[in-house]
Amino acid sequence: MVTSVGCSCTEVPPDELGMCVCDVVEFVKLSQPTVSHHLAILERAGLVQSKKIGRWVYYQRNEPFIKQVCKQLQTTLTMLSNKEIKQAVQEHYGQLAQQGRSCCGDAGHLELIGYSQEELAKLSDEVLSVGAGCGNPIALAELREGEIVLDLGSGGGIDVLLAAQKVGPRGRAIGVDMTEAMVERARASAKKLGFTNVEFLLGEIESLPVADASVDVVISNCVINLVPDKAKAFSEAFRVLKPGGRLIVSDIVTHGKLANFFKGDLTAWANCLAGAIEDKEYLKIISETGFEHVEIIAHSPIPKPAGFYSVTVRAFKPAGL
Numbered sequence: 430m431v432t433s434v435g436c437s438c439t440e441v442p443p444d445e446l447g448m449c450v451c452d453v454v455e456f457v458k459l460s461q462p463t464v465s466h467h468l469a470i471l472e473r474a475g476l477v478q479s480k481k482i483g484r485w486v487y488y489q490r491n492e493p494f495i496k497q498v499c500k501q502l503q504t505t506l507t508m509l510s511n512k513e514i515k516q517a518v519q520e521h522y523g524q525l526a527q528q529g530r531s532c533c534g535d536a537g538h539l540e541l542i543g544y545s546q547e548e549l550a551k552l553s554d555e556v557l558s559v560g561a562g563c564g565n566p567i568a569l570a571e572l573r574e575g576e577i578v579l580d581l582g583s584g585g586g587i588d589v590l591l592a593a594q595k596v597g598p599r600g601r602a603i604g605v606d607m608t609e610a611m612v613e614r615a616r617a618s619a620k621k622l623g624f625t626n627v628e629f630l631l632g633e634i635e636s637l638p639v640a641d642a643s644v645d646v647v648i649s650n651c652v653i654n655l656v657p658d659k660a661k662a663f664s665e666a667f668r669v670l671k672p673g674g675r676l677i678v679s680d681i682v683t684h685g686k687l688a689n690f691f692k693g694d695l696t697a698w699a700n701c702l703a704g705a706i707e708d709k710e711y712l713k714i715i716s717e718t719g720f721e722h723v724e725i726i727a728h729s730p731i732p733k734p735a736g737f738y739s740v741t742v743r744a745f746k747p748a749g750l
């Protein structure tokens with residue numbers, strides 16, 4: 430309860446207690462009851478604190494609470510909607526597909542992230558020029574002839590086409606991507622290279638256009654970081670995998686949590702940075718989806734910015750499910 434005070438508080442020596450109502454009245458040019466009334470509201474809201482010394486009440490900002498409110502406001506203001514993020518990602522990769530460019534450098538970057546010259550030699554420039562991965566999940570997936578492989582966010586088709594060569598004519602490789610220009614480009618490349626055991630589907634990996642328990646292996650390369658609802662994407666991967674099936678995902682993760690202001694940058698989302706989450710959290714989401722034996726099987730630094738790195742994670746859908 431705030432006590433209205435008279436205007437003789439100057440008798441009290443100034444100290445760090447704050448201001449009395451008459452100090453405030455002087456510069457806001459409002460009556461003392463009005464100022465007292467509003468200070469009482471601010472105090473009830475937790476933004477100011479008061480202290481009564483003798484007859485006088487002194488007011489101060491409640492610093493810890495104000496800091497907390499500012500932090501919360503900053504988070505809220507920088508939060509983008511999932512729709513905005515998706516749109517920015519789609520536009521970015523749509524442009525890259527049309528221009529035949531990669532977000533991550535020239536074809537030389539593919540060797541740096543783990544593709545062998547032998548693998549690259551089997552593909553065309555149309556495929557390699559838009560390759561935008563951050564690892565080589567195919568090299569670690571131990572694919573066998575006859576298996577069905579699904580690539581989440583297949584882009585220009587690099588991993589689908591490599592998988593198709595490994596699983597052979599009895600097997601099949603399917604790519605799903607939400608960016609139409611990428612899907613069209615991948616389909617055209619597959620046709621030109623004469624692949625008959627591949628399929629590229631337009632769709633979102635959070636609601637895969639693929640039947641339950643229908644694939645042996647789910648792979649993905651630098652895509653889940655672009656997805657705001659990562660748990661949904663992993664639960665879809667789980668749904669479409671056959672019991673005992675495996676997940677091999679290369680992605681960008683962070684050491685430690687990212688500052689929130691970064692999360693509000695759409696360009697940083699499209700460039701695989703803002704949506705990257707802490708490595709521990711990434712593994713936790715996969716485990717909580719129901720996968721078992723979740724482990725990082727490869728990791729490598731990325732040139733910049735500091736704090737980010739690339740991992741390849743392997744996990745299994747339990748055989749009994």
Ligand SMILES: C[S@@+](CC[C@H](N)C(=O)[O-])C[C@H]1O[C@@H](n2cnc3c(N)ncnc32)[C@H](O)[C@@H]1O
Nearest residue numbers: 522560561562582583584606607608633634650
């Ligand atoms: C960084 S690129 C990687 C492409 C490919 N995996 C590669 O290694 O070249 C990301 C791709 O994921 C696709 N993508 C992003 N979010 C997606 C989502 N929610 N559903 C389907 N595709 C998505 C984009 O359209 C883009 O083609």
